[in-house]
Amino acid sequence: MDKGEQTSLIRRLRKAEWRGRLRAYALIAPLFVFVALSFLLPLGSVLLNSVYDPVVPEGLPRTLRALAEWNGPRDQVPPEPVYAALAQDLKEAARAEKSGPMGGRLNIEETGLRSVFMRAARRVSAQEQGPWAPFFESADPAWAKPAIWGTIRNLESPEHALFFLSAVDMKRQSDGAVVRQSEEQRIHVTIYFRTLGVALTVTLACLALGFPIAYLLAHLKDKTANMLLILVLLPFWTSLLVRTTAWVVVLQKEGVVNALLQSLGIIAEPLPLIFNRFGVVVAMTHILLPFTILPLYSVMRQIPASYVRAARSLGASPSLAFWRVYLPQCVPGLSAGALLVFILSLGYYITPALVGGATDQLISHFIADNIGRSLNWGLASALSSILLAAVLVLYWAYDRVADVSNVRLG
């Protein structure tokens, strides 16, 4: 083969390889587009809504411009032109029916501002001309104080970090200073720590219960192991709601466990086993246990029995052989199972809602609550973004230790 022929062959090979790759990408493309549309863009809108908040800037453009021109100190009330601009904006907003959302938005910053704002918005259409400062003061004395203007100025830009401040229990006061929330309003940090605590407890419980099962299964004959594996897989395949319902039945006041303990005479009064932290941890451990057992089992099955035997014949005691030889070989399975359970626990919503009490709700509950009840979408988005960031970091770690394409699903 001469030189020219060789290079042309190499070129043709490269070309063929590229064609193959392009074909592979073309096969992936439809799913990629679908995932981008129904997964990435929704997650993107969560991130967007956590920093983008155009309600007030779009609703009060003249007022914000007048405030910027004046640019006075925050402990002073703005001059008449600002009030006149506000009157203009409010008339416009009333025509476009935008006052309601704006009032709601201001109310998120300072409870009570909705009624202050709405009263002025209602009255302003009847008034032809100024002076506007006294008019607003007569609508509500709050308009003659600097605080409300500081709050409006905090919202002047459509992009801001107020929701993230709120998600970590801080706020920007009307004087512009960033401070911690008052004691009774610091709830979110506690909830993040509660979520971490529950996730950690559940993970440890899953490891403690999953390890012996995986060990036993890995050391049984295949036939027996497969039989016992059914006992692990059946709950795994059973609907989450069914399993949660089952725990209500088992743990409730007149439930199976209490009835059993009472009939055995161990307890006189029924124990409070549900609608508290105990119930949440038990039910979540039950639901997530297979996620520890399955990866651990598949790792343990690969561990050659000869290593432990070699350690024993070299004089190691059974416990030394276990700790120094067997356990280190389980680490990939242990870390994969633990990370998976921990990641999944962080986002739990249904189970705590059904078997937990008011003080056992995790962060997902507060995200849902801010969407459905408090209507603070920005805060819900900021809370979600923090949760999402935590999960993605852990997912990255999971991919390091266990390569996502090797997840075992039964």
Add this chain to the structure above:
Amino acid sequence: MQFPAYTTFAQRAGHWVLWLACGAILVFLIAPVLVVVPLAFNNEPYFNFPVREYSLRWFNELFGNPVWLSAIRNSLVTATLATVIATALGTLAAVGLNHRNLPGKRLIMALLVSPMIVPVVVLAVGAYFFFSRLGIANNLLGIVLVHAVLGVPFVVITVSATLAGFDMGLLRAARGLGASPLLAFRRVMLPIVWPGVLSGALFAFATSFDEVVVVLFLGGPGQTTLPRQMWSGLREQLSPTILAAAFVLIIFAVIMLLVLEMLRRRSAALRGLTE
């Protein structure tokens, strides 16, 4: 139980302790599921034992009440559509991902598996924002799309695992003998990997059939699904109809388990692996 002669007493004791502990853990795993079964046939409207009289009262309620029936129908429709989307697109992508040394493969895989670990509430909130803008919130279509996304990881993982054991030489042989790529896929690859595809589809179906958070956010009043009906039943009025529904879902899980095991064996046999 046979022990070799050299086992010490402590080892034997440890062995029995392990068995005992495992027995207890397996009871913990399986008992709650089984406890539901007799209660579903309880004639009285209670959630607790003892069951004095058995009847099919709550099953009549489940299959006779239009609210539950429409919930079941909605669940079946949603899960079927979501499964079709996830399986079709997921299988294609898995075939593409099976290409050796594909640049960016690991990243693509991580993206396609991530719907499994992203908290459902976050995804549901995002879908609510995004689909409201598109005008498909409070609509079955929105639920189907998100459920399909949730099913994608299962399809991609199972089909990829099956393809890993597929001899690509067969495909090349078919192409060399003049088959078009589509024909080679249909007549050579699919007959060997179909159990994997079907397992993935079952996973996707079960995921959608069991999903409630997305339905809570994206479902209008007309889109009650079976899990959503159970959810509101558990939160508001505890009716034993929920237990009847739970029993049906347990049977569903048993069937899934059996079918999956059958598929696993079929797949191994088709690929010439012996157990």
